[in-house]
Amino acid sequence: MKYICLGYIEPGRLESMSEDERSAAVDACFAYDDELRGSGHFAGGEGLMPASTAVTLRYRGGRAAVTDGPYAETKEQLGGILILEANDLNHAIQLMSKHPGVRLGPFEIRPAADLTGMIRESERRRGKA
Numbered sequence: 267m268k269y270i271c272l273g274y275i276e277p278g279r280l281e282s283m284s285e286d287e288r289s290a291a292v293d294a295c296f297a298y299d300d301e302l303r304g305s306g307h308f309a310g311g312e313g314l315m316p317a318s319t320a321v322t323l324r325y326r327g328g329r330a331a332v333t334d335g336p337y338a339e340t341k342e343q344l345g346g347i348l349i350l351e352a353n354d355l356n357h358a359i360q361l362m363s364k365h366p367g368v369r370l371g372p373f374e375i376r377p378a379a380d381l382t383g384m385i386r387e388s389e390r391r392r393g394k395a
Contacts, residue, residue, distance in 0.1 A: 268309055268378035269350045269358040274342035275371035277316065294366035302350070307361055310349035317343035342371050349378070 280288050302308035322333045348365075352358035358375050362368065 267352060267354065269352050270376050270378050271348040271350055271362055272344055272374040273346045273348065273367050273371065275345040276342050279370060291366065291370060298365050302361065307351050309351045311347055313346040314344060345371065
């Protein structure tokens, strides 16, 4: 089963580290990602640009409205996602608890929704096969 791991970090945290500290932290994270790849548990992931570059879309008054910035007002901002292949939530927790990135900020772990059936039904309703 796939789990989406959302990595949060306090703005400026990496920038406040010395170059050696930052390099060591980044290298440790990428090295563990390589371990996850090697064991078949890394299904994908991306880092994100700072929250200041985000926009949020909401449906209001019959149309999509754009708001600058991230949705959440929180000290930590979403820094990236990692898609993990794990047997169950406990296995996902076990794998991510070893990730050095957890020392930089919290990771939220959620099961990925399997939309296959929903997509098939929608395609059927829309006349696509």
